[in-house]
Amino acid sequence: MNAPTFLINDSKKTQELALDHCLSNSFELGGDWTCAPVQPFKQQFSDVLQEEKIETIYFTEGKGFRWDSGTMAFILSCQRLCQRFNCTLDVQQLPDDIQSLLRLATSVPPNQESNKKHMDYFRLFRQGLGWIKDWLQFSGEVGLSVQKMIRGRSDARWSDGINFLHQAGPSAVPIVTLLSFLVGMILAYLGTVQLRQFGVEVYVANLVGLGMVREMGALMTGIIMAGRTGASYAAQLGTMQVNEEVDALTTLGIRPVDYLVLPRMLALIVAMPLLTVYSNILGMLGGAVVAVSMDIAPRMYYFQLSQSFSMADLTTGVVKSVVFGGLIGFAGCHAGLRCGRSSAAVGQATMAAVVTAIVYLVVADAVLNILYFHLGI
Template sequence: MNQPAAGFELDTDNASNTATLRLYGGWVDAASVPEFRDVRAQLTALTVDNLRFDCDELGDWTTLLMSFLLSCASYCEERGVDVDTEGLPENARRLLSIATSVPAHQRQQPAPRPWWHVRSPSEALRELLDDLRVSLAFFGDICIALGALIAGKANTRFADFRTFCYQSGPDAFAIISLTSVLVGMILGYLGAVQLQQFGAGIYVADLVTIGLLREMGPLMTAIVMAGRTGAAYAAQLGTMQASEEIDAVRTLGVSPIEFLVIPRILALVVTMPLLTIYANLLGIVGGGIVAGGMGISLLQYSSQAGAAVSIAHIGIGLLKSLVFAVLIAIAGCRSGMQSGRNSAGVGRAATEAVVTALVYLIVADASINILFQHLGI
């Protein structure tokens, strides 16, 4: 049966300081239902103490009416206007009573700390322990997902792994090439200044080769990848968190760690050693450019560099690259998975991923160096 379009009329009784909101028509079509801002504009222009409803001409209604009534009740509560719901249909009156029986939750914002406030050692320690607990829990989830992958039961797609390998590998050639050549030249210049004083300029090749293979090659590659790939992982997963895509994955019964995190970690683990080898070669070339400026021939430089190369130096560098790859991927994925659900949260996640990865890299690099120093390798 056709019903008149939904609408309202607002009448006032100055004697009793009461406003009557007459509702009529069918409140079932979202396209024709009036919006509350139209009523609010009229109520704002009035000075009344009471608001009552007249629904004698109201037709069929749905939750569109309830949303309208709830907005009216909230507005009147803010303005200190009493609401009389006796004129509403019984079902609508009950629903409105339930909706307004509990006040809306107001999230309390922590009081801003004064600029002179300094965190106590116990507070800093508690935050550190909480962060460590969350990190260990995330690492444990990754280990479980890797176990499921080895058992052939993980929801990990090879297509995703291949895509991330390309993103973290060939796409990074340009920036890795530039930084590697420049780092090799810097090492060459630093060594040349000192070695020429003793007439040992030829050993620039040893300095550049060993320094790149053991230390600067893996570390500089890791730093570049932390700022490039680690932040990208955090931004990708943070955006998915903000758009509730990760929640959708969980709803489908799929582990986000298996589906989203594991392919990214494996891709970086595969590509980092290859990028490190590539960076080492270009760094040695950069050192050769400096050596050529010192009067050392290409044959002398290549012969001395070849003599400095050893399996131990190469192995230590590749081991560092594997450890760095895992740390960068974990830092980026963890920040993205725990990102806030807005654009600001995604930005903070990307920043946190880079900072956390850099801290991890420095601690891991120092620990590995100390370990092999004690082992005499």
């Protein structure tokens, strides 16, 4: 049974594309297949496989056969159809180039996602151990760098620390100002709604003052710096990793942790307490705006505010900010130095730095609050 002839109308000439079904299990590919639609022949091939039970199908080269990448795609799809119907496709009589390309295309099996219902807990366990090992290794490198700094043998260039301090401090003032002022207003509104039930709205000053100095000032500033400066550190070091600048430093005998990590971490540790105190002041001013709008006299608000917290309360928030600064710098630099060698890896490192820093902040905040509670502070 001969296969139908398919005509391709070209502006210059008419070319004939033939797929001849010579025998029950042999197809002859003839004519010019370059830039030709092959969907009808694929359907014809599929119909033959469905109608007849064939163990082996042969593809042979016909008269004037010319082919291109589309022809290869057609042959590959025919081979996959044969696999579906438990049939073998023989292409030994086609040109050698087609056979070589087909072997290359089928040398690697197609990527199939596993449909395992159960998670590979052993793989997750190994990944967890690898992460812990990497974290401990980086912590040890930072500890050694701090020890070398104390002994005056660090490779750090402290002139860069001024730039990092400016990046972590004055450059962050606008965003810290806005968010701290709004956080103070939010605390005041929430407190007023509850205190109004008892007729003691004036104590909203105590709520705002104590909440800002002990908790919200340090925590909100830490979250802001994690999304701003921590992500910046990860992107900077990740880009240096992609450009092989970190490898160049290592080749020159300069430890990257000393030269790149330590100045950044110290800049954040110095800037965070100052920003936290500034955030506390802005939060109290935001609470004052709400209190005045609730018919609380500014003098009364100031008096209640001065009685709401002590120097010990202020110190607890400052200590938190120092810890938060070190954790943010640690997370950002760790993610940057462990970055891959592509632009996508830089984005992943930046995301990992922000997420990890926020997790560090929440965990550290909980631990410090429990510690303060047991110490009676």
